[in-house]
Amino acid sequence: xxxxxxxxxxxNSARSQMAEGLARQLFPGFRIQSAGSRPSRVNPYAVExxxxxxxxxxxxxxxxxxxxxPASVDLVITLCAEEVCPLFLGKAExxxxxxxxxxxxxxxxxPDQMRDRFRAGRDEIRRRLAELxxxxxxxx
Numbered sequence: 049x050x051x052x053x054x055x056x057x058x059x060n061s062a063r064s065q066m067a068e069g070l071a072r073q074l075f076p077g078f079r080i081q082s083a084g085s086r087p088s089r090v091n092p093y094a095v096e097x098x099x100x101x102x103x104x105x106x107x108x109x110x111x112x113x114x115x116x117x118p119a120s121v122d123l124v125i126t127l128c129a130e131e132v133c134p135l136f137l138g139k140a141e142x143x144x145x146x147x148x149x150x151x152x153x154x155x156x157x158x159p160d161q162m163r164d165r166f167r168a169g170r171d172e173i174r175r176r177l178a179e180l181x182x183x184x185x186x187x188x
Contacts, residue, residue, distance in 0.1 A: 051186070052079035054121045056134045060084030060110040061091045062151045062166065063127040067173045069103040074177050075186055079120065083113040085134030091151050097166040101174075127173070145176055
């Protein structure tokens with residue numbers, strides 16, 4: 049049976065998008081989805097951070113959690129830290145990885161500082177995915 053993973057955050061614009069791209073890279077053949085409770089647009093810094101590790105997320109789109117069929121998901125990983133995570137109905141196993149949102153409206157942050165924030169989030173998600181894969185015996 050092929051595992052099916054769903055990554056959730058609020059806007060489905062940064063953390064869950066990066067998790068989707070990284071999981072697709074680490075676990076080819078798995079069913080990987082991401083969504084949010086208030087979808088917006090994929091953050092360009094998330095696309096850039098993924099491109100740095102060889103993942104093309106240019107065609108990714110922000111999706112609503114309401115569009116996900118609960119029967120199609122084995123494991124839900126929520127990535128919210130300070131905000132309230134989306135609710136996902138269904139019987140899927142749940143994990144919570146509180147990763148700070150790298151996106152910010154702070155005008156004092158330079159583009160390089162924003163890139164650093166997204167790289168840190170990307171690298172933490174990748175570390176947790178690799179650890180999860182090792183724990184579950186998934187091929188990496």
